[in-house]
Amino acid sequence: MRVFKCALRVMRAHLIFPLVYIVGLSFMGLFMAMSFSFGQADEQFQPARGEYAVVDRDASAVSQGMIDALSAVGDKVEVADDRRAFQDAVAKGAVDYLLVVPEGYGDAFAAAAREGTDAPSLDVVFSYYSAEGAYLDEAVGSYLSAVRTILAAHPTATLEEAVDDALDAVGHTAQTTILTTDAGMTEADRFLFYLQWSTYTLFAGITVCIGVLTATMGRTDVRRRSLTSPLPFISYNLQMGLACLVVTAFAWLWTFAIGAIAFPQAMTSMTVAGVTWCALSMFAFCLIPLAIGFLLGQLSASITVSNAVGNICGMVISFLGGAWVPLDIMSPAVLQVAQLMPGYWYNKACGLAAHLNSVPTLDAIVPILQSMGVLLLFTAVVLVIALLVARMRTQTSTAGGNAAAHTAL
Amino acid sequence: MNIVDVKNLVKRYGTTLALDHFNMEIAPGEVFGLLGPNGSGKTTAINCILQLLTYDKGSIELFGEKMSPTRYDLKRCIGVVPQNVAVFEELTVRENIDYFCGLYISDAAERRACVNDAIEFVGLQDYVKHRPKKLSGGLLRRLNIACGIAHKPELAFFDEPTVAVDPQSRASILQGITAMSERGTTVVYTSHYMEEVEEICSRIMIMDKGRTLAIGTNAQLKIMTGIGERIEVDVLELPEAARAKVQGLDCVQSADYDGHVLRITCGNGQHNVSDVLGILRTFDVTPGRIWAEPPTLNDVFLEITGRDLRD
Incomplete structure (x- = not known):
């Protein structure tokens, strides 16, 4: 096993490649998958709340009603009745919404409501970019609108009665329940996304590692x-x-294990059969970059070339496999091209495997096997090309003169 | 029984004939020098013997048995030191020697002893943990040699092992090869440095265009070509008649005078210098410095292979 041990030592000397490509990129995929918010079915809906400040110079029933309406949807922050304090509060983001109720506003508002004229204006400050500020302003607007409607509809109603009725009216909220559909986003979906994204990790990592390994071991002088x-x-x-197989198996096991550890709920929600077939599909995919790395080694590709091929092809394959942009929104032409790439078939196999029952039927497994078969065909094609290249390399060197003899085998 | 016995070897690269009915016989314990200009077929011959190249005709026997790519028993007795340094940049000096030795010797204890011997043999004790990148050119060459001979082969091929090394390293390498020979190893040595071949080889073959042009000991080759010594005499004035008289001597092949120095090339003869000096005396020419040099292997090589530039 001298050659085997030597190959592993060579790989150890180039440890930077598995570290960057396999370990580094798998963590990157993990963080990307974790950063997605696919919904939380087990939590209740919580409406957003903003922070507001009210400077009440009126102290009327209407202004008190505004304060009550705001307290239902936000949290009060004390701000001094001072122009500089207002500026500071808004500029520094201490409040999302600043309301100044001028003196005499309540009486003027009631009179305008009863006479049907325009309501007096309020001094309001909030940022156009603040959704919370707009939301709090909408709450005040709804309350005032309700008061105005009640006063107009019931001329005999007192201002206090109108305010109470208005607060009662705006206090009613719709019951909210979070529903998840059958195809809802669960942690299993995050895991599935991670597996999809791993096409890049695996392709780039394995191609570069195997390319470097075979090129180093196959260097003409040492091979001779x-x-x-x-x-x-x-x-x-x-x-x-x-x-080569050990390096590939490491990449496969590492990538899959990291995903399994990071998404434990996905492991419990998926069946054993589903997890197993996902892992097998991933291994079938891993054989393709293994073959490409071997081909690069036969072509005596430099480390730079191996890096370039691994990265560029990895990105293209993962993109056309739907790892970066969902395949659903791609045009039919791109989808047709995607079907010519291994990433598509790998993702198809994983997608099917993820939804397998605990005792899958043959009908459920056959499509997965078909996708894996396509992946193995890709591997076979690249391997045949690599072997042909190896043969041509030998034949050419024995047929080209003395200089070529130096490169023989 | 010869250690190497090559008969009528023919090797073609397309339409180019690299080896043309090439023959080579090497006896046990010999240090056999293989000389030839670039493209003469030296490396092709060695590659055919090592079964790295196929050949069109002929037979190759090593240790009295027919050599083939799958004669691993014969390969076990061979060591190869290629022209280019063939080691792994990723492994240390010890790991490199251990790896290549391990291809021949599977027993760990025996291998460890061999590796230690090889390290000592090439004087790399202080560099065992170094990677090749950190070694100088001379040390790299020594590592290259250690990787080829660590398993103590009975037959060792050295293909220009001293290219681009300093005189000290070269002397050390040649000393090592001589020591190997003294231990009973048969050595096939190729080089463009004639003085090296002259120094260590017991028999020399000069080949060109895939054919053997001459073979023999150093002395035999010199006799074979008819080149004797080269004489230079410093004289202030030399009458043309004196030069013609010298030129007329039986042993003299050429005599040229450039105004200060009389340069004479002699054939094989017993009293060349005294004959020349006798003529000068008769013309009352007083010589200054007299310098006589025996023929070198380089002279023999150029005489046999010609002075035309090669690719």
């Missing part, structure tokens, strides 16, 4: 030295294959 040794070719190739 190995070939002059008594180590059988098949043993050499098998040990190299095993090393």
Whole structure:
């Protein structure tokens, strides 16, 4: 197992690549998945509350009603009746809404309501960008509108009665319940998103790691030295294959395990069969970058080229797999192209696997197997190309003169 | 029984004939020098012997048995020190030697002893934990050699192992190869440095265009080409008649006078210097400095392969 151990030592020397691509990107995917708010079905609806200040220079029933109306939807903050204090409170964000009720406002408002003329104006300050401020202003507006309506409709009603009735009217709120649909966003969906995004992690990580490993081990000089040794070719190739598989398996296990640990509820809400088939689909996907890395090694691609191929192809495949933008909103033409990419079939397999029952039927498993089959076909095609390249490389070097002889095998 | 026995080897690269019925026999314990201009077929011959290249015709026997790519028993007895430094940048000096030695020796204890011996042999004790990037050119070459000979091969191929190394490292490498030979290892040594080959090789082959042009010991090659010594005499004035008389000597191949120095190239002869001086005396020419140099392997090489520039 000398070659196998040597390959792992080589990989250890290039530890930066698995650290950046596999560990780093998997955490990035994790944070992205966690940052999504898919709804919280187990909590009650809580309306937003803003912070307000009222400077009541009127002290009438109407102004007191405004204070009561505001207290139902916000939290009061004390602000001194001073122009500079107003500016500070608003500018520094101490309040979302500042209301100044001028002296005599209540009487003027009642008279205007009974006569049907325009209501007197209030001094109100809130930012156009503050949703809370607009919401609090709307609460005051609703209350005043209700008072005005009651006074107009009942000319005999006292101002205090109108205020009470208005507060009673605006105090009624609609009952709110959060409902989740069957296709609702759960933690399992976050996990599924993480798996989708992992196409980039896995593709870039495995391609770069395997590319670097095979290129280093296959460097003409050292490979020739190995070939002059008594180590059988098949043993050499098998040990190299095993090393590549170990690196791939690490990337797969790490990526999947991190997701499983970060989303424990997803693990409990999904069936064992679902989790298992997701993991298997991920492994089938991992074999594609393994083959591409092997191809890069046969082409003697430099570390820079391996990085470029891993990143660019990883981004394209993950994008066309729907990891960055949902496939639902992509145009039919893009969807057709996406079907030619492995990311699409991987995500399809994971999506189907995530909703498997505990005892899945054959009908449920066959589509997953079909998607995995497509992934394995991708791998087979790339591997065949890589083997052809390896063969051509040998043939060319033995057919091109003395300089070429130096690069043989 | 020869250690290496190559008969009528033919190798073509497309339409180019790299080896043209090439023959080579190397006896046990020999340090065999393989010389030839660039593109003469040296590396191709070695690659064919090592089964890194296929060949069109001929036979290769090592240790009296037919060599093939799957003769791992024969490969176990061979060590290769390639022209380019073939080590892993990612491994330390010890790890590199251990890896390549491990391809030959599976027993850990035996391998450890061999690796230690190899490190001592090339004098890399102070650098065992260094990575190749931190080694100088000479140390790298020594590491390259250690990787090739750590398993104590019976037959070792050294392909220009002293390229771009300083004189001290070169001397150390040559000393090591001589020591290996004294321990019974058969060595095939290729180099463009003629003085090295002259110094360590017991037999030398000069090849060109895939064919053997000459083979023999250093002395045999010099006799074979008919080149004797080269004589230079400082004289202030030399009559043309004197120069013509010198030129007329049987042993003299050429005699040129450039105004201060008389340069004479001799063939094989017993009394070249005294014959030349006798003629000068008869013309009352008093020589200043007299300098006689025996022929070098370089002279032999150029005589055999020609002085035309190669690719």
